[in-house]
Amino acid sequence: xxxxxxxxxxxxxxxxxxxxxxxxxxxxxxxxxxxxxxxxxxxxxxxxxxxxxxxxxxxxxxxxxxxxxxxxxxxxxxxxxxxxxxxxxxxxxxxxxxxxxxxxxxxxxxxxxxxxxxxxxxxxxxxxxxxxxxxxxxxxxxxxxxxxxxxxxxxxxxxxxxxxxxxxxxxxxxxxxxxxxxxxxxxxxxxxxxxxxxxxxxxxxxxxxxxxxxxxxxxxxxxxxxxxxxxxxxxxxxxxxxxxxxxx
Amino acid sequence: xxxxxxxxxxxxxxxxxxxxxxxxxxxxxxxxxxxxxxxxxxxxxxxxxxxxxxxxxxxxxxxxxxxxxxxxxxxxxxxxxxxxxxxxxxxxxxxxxxxxxxxxxxxxxxxxxxxxxxxxxxxxxxxxxxxxxxxxxxxxxxxxxxxxxxxxxxxxxxxxxxxxxxxxxxxxxxxxxxxxxxxxxxxxxxxxxxxxxxxxxxxxxxxxxxxxxxxxxxxxxxxxxxxxxxxxxxxxxxxxxxxxxxxxxxxxx
Numbered sequence: 001x002x003x004x005x006x007x008x009x010x011x012x013x014x015x016x017x018x019x020x021x022x023x024x025x026x027x028x029x030x031x032x033x034x035x036x037x038x039x040x041x042x043x044x045x046x047x048x049x050x051x052x053x054x055x056x057x058x059x060x061x062x063x064x065x066x067x068x069x070x071x072x073x074x075x076x077x078x079x080x081x082x083x084x085x086x087x088x089x090x091x092x093x094x095x096x097x098x099x100x101x102x103x104x105x106x107x108x109x110x111x112x113x114x115x116x117x118x119x120x121x122x123x124x125x126x127x128x129x130x131x132x133x134x135x136x137x138x139x140x141x142x143x144x145x146x147x148x149x150x151x152x153x154x155x156x157x158x159x160x161x162x163x164x165x166x167x168x169x170x171x172x173x174x175x176x177x178x179x180x181x182x183x184x185x186x187x188x189x190x191x192x193x194x195x196x197x198x199x200x201x202x203x204x205x206x207x208x209x210x211x212x213x214x215x216x217x218x219x220x221x222x223x224x225x226x227x228x229x230x231x232x233x234x235x236x237x238x239x240x241x242x243x244x245x246x247x248x
Numbered sequence: 249x250x251x252x253x254x255x256x257x258x259x260x261x262x263x264x265x266x267x268x269x270x271x272x273x274x275x276x277x278x279x280x281x282x283x284x285x286x287x288x289x290x291x292x293x294x295x296x297x298x299x300x301x302x303x304x305x306x307x308x309x310x311x312x313x314x315x316x317x318x319x320x321x322x323x324x325x326x327x328x329x330x331x332x333x334x335x336x337x338x339x340x341x342x343x344x345x346x347x348x349x350x351x352x353x354x355x356x357x358x359x360x361x362x363x364x365x366x367x368x369x370x371x372x373x374x375x376x377x378x379x380x381x382x383x384x385x386x387x388x389x390x391x392x393x394x395x396x397x398x399x400x401x402x403x404x405x406x407x408x409x410x411x412x413x414x415x416x417x418x419x420x421x422x423x424x425x426x427x428x429x430x431x432x433x434x435x436x437x438x439x440x441x442x443x444x445x446x447x448x449x450x451x452x453x454x455x456x457x458x459x460x461x462x463x464x465x466x467x468x469x470x471x472x473x474x475x476x477x478x479x480x481x482x483x484x485x486x487x488x489x490x491x492x493x494x495x496x497x498x499x500x501x
Binding site: 025 | 327329331340350354
C-alpha cells in the first residue's frame with residue numbers, strides 16, 4: 001500500500017514536471033519570473049548561508065586541530081582536511097540541507113496557499129499553464145542559484161577556517177594553504193557543483209510538487225511545508241550517497 | 249450562450265451532480281442557487297473546465313461541446329471567460345494594477361500605455377479609481393471582489409462566472425456587487441452565471457434562476473416567479489427566514 005502511494009506520487013511529480021514544459025505563452029513573462037525567483041532564492045538565502053558557513057568553517061578548523069595533537073603529523077594536514085571536508089561535503093551537502101529548510105518550506109507554503117485560495121485555479125481559468133508559470137521558474141532558479149550559494153559557502157568555510165587557525169595559533173595561514181594545495185583534488189570542485197545542482201533541483205521541485213497539490217486549508221499548507229522539508233532532506237541524503245558511489 | 253445538457257459528476261462513489269440541464273443566455277444574469285453542498289460550485293467548475301464532468305454536454309455558442317475539446321482548444325475558450333472566485337483569488341504578490349493587468353500581459357501585445365488605460369477603465373468601472381498601487385492585503389472584502397470583477401472583465405469576456413460573489417460581505421456591499429455584476433452583464437452583453445444563496449441576489453438580479461437540490465435540478469424560473477413557486481424544496485430554501493415566510497403568506501392571500 002505504501003509503495004503504491006509512493007509510485008502514485010512519483011507519477012504525479014513526473015507529470016507536473018512534464019506539464020512545466022508545455023505551452024509557455026509569453027517567454028518574456030517567464031524570464032522575468034525566473035529572475036524574480038533567482039533573487040528570492042539566491043539573494044534571499046545569502047545571509048543564512050554566510051552566517052552558517054562562517055561558523056562551520058571556524059568549527060571545522062578548531063575541531064580538526066583538537067583531534068590532531070600528535071607531533072607525528074604535520075600541521076598542514078589540518079588545512080587539507082578542512083579544505084577537502086568543506087569542498088566535498090560541508091558546502092554542498094550540509095549547506096543544502098539548511099537551504100532545503102528555508103527554500104523548501106517557502107516554495108511549498110507559497111504554492112499551497114495559492115492552491116487553497118484558488119489563485120492557481122484563477123491562473124488556469126485565464127488559460128495560463130499554472131505549472132509553467134509557477135513551478136518552472138522556481139525549479140530553474142533553484143538549480144542555478146543553489147550551486148552559486150554552495151560555492152560561496154565553500155569559499156567562506158575554507159577562508160574562515162584559515163583565519164581561525166591563525167587567530168587561535170593552531171597553524172599559520174601558510175601551513176593551512178600548503179596543506180590545502182598539497183592534497184587538493186580538482187575533481188572535488190566539479191563533484192561539489194554536480195551535487196549542488198542535483199540538490200538544488202531536488203529542494204525546489206519536490207516542495208513545488210507538494211505545495212502545488214495541496215488540498216484543504218491552512219493546516220494542510222503547514223503539513224505540506226513540513227513534508228516538503230523532510231522529503232527534500234531525505235532525498236538530498238540519498239542522492240548524496242548515490243552520487244558519491246557513482247562519481248568518486 | 250451556454251447550454252448544459254444532462255451534466256453528471258461523481259467523486260468516487262458519490263454522485264454530486266445528477267443530470268443537470270439549463271440554458272444561460274447573453275445579456276441576462278443567470279443564478280444557480282441552492283443550499284451549501286447542493287453542487288453549485290462543482291457545476292460551475294465543470295462549466296469552466298476546472299473539473300471534468302463524468303458525462304453530459306456543456307455547449308458554448310450552441311455548438312462547441314466544451315467537455316470533448318482538447319486542452320489547447322479549451323484554453324482558447326477560457327480566454328473568453330472571466331471568473332470571479334469566492335475569495336476573489338487575487339495574486340498576493342501583485343498590486344491591484346498588476347492583478348488586473350495580468351491577463352493583458354499574458355495574452356495581448358498591447359503597449360504598456362494601452363494596458364494601463366484598459367486597467368484604469370476597468371478599475372473605474374468597478375468604482376476603484378486610484379486604487380492601482382494598493383496590495384490585496386490592504387483591501388476590504390468588497391474591494392477585493394471588485395478588483396476580482398475588474399480582472400474578470402479586462403479581456404472583454406463573452407462569459408462571466410461568479411462563485412458566491414456576496415460571501416463574507418455586508419448586505420449593503422452585497423447589493424452593490426450584485427448591481428455591478430448585473431450592469432456589466434447588460435452593458436457588455438455577457439453571459440453571466442452567478443452561484444449564490446443570497447436572497448437579495450435572487451430577488452434583485454435573477455433574470456434566470458436554476459435551483460439545485462441534492463445535486464438535481466429541482467426548479468427553474470426567474471425572479472418574478474421564484475416567490476410564487478409551489479416547489480417544496482425551493483420554498484424551504486427561500487423562505488428559511490420567518491420574515492420571508494410572512495411575505496409568502498401575504499403573497500398567497
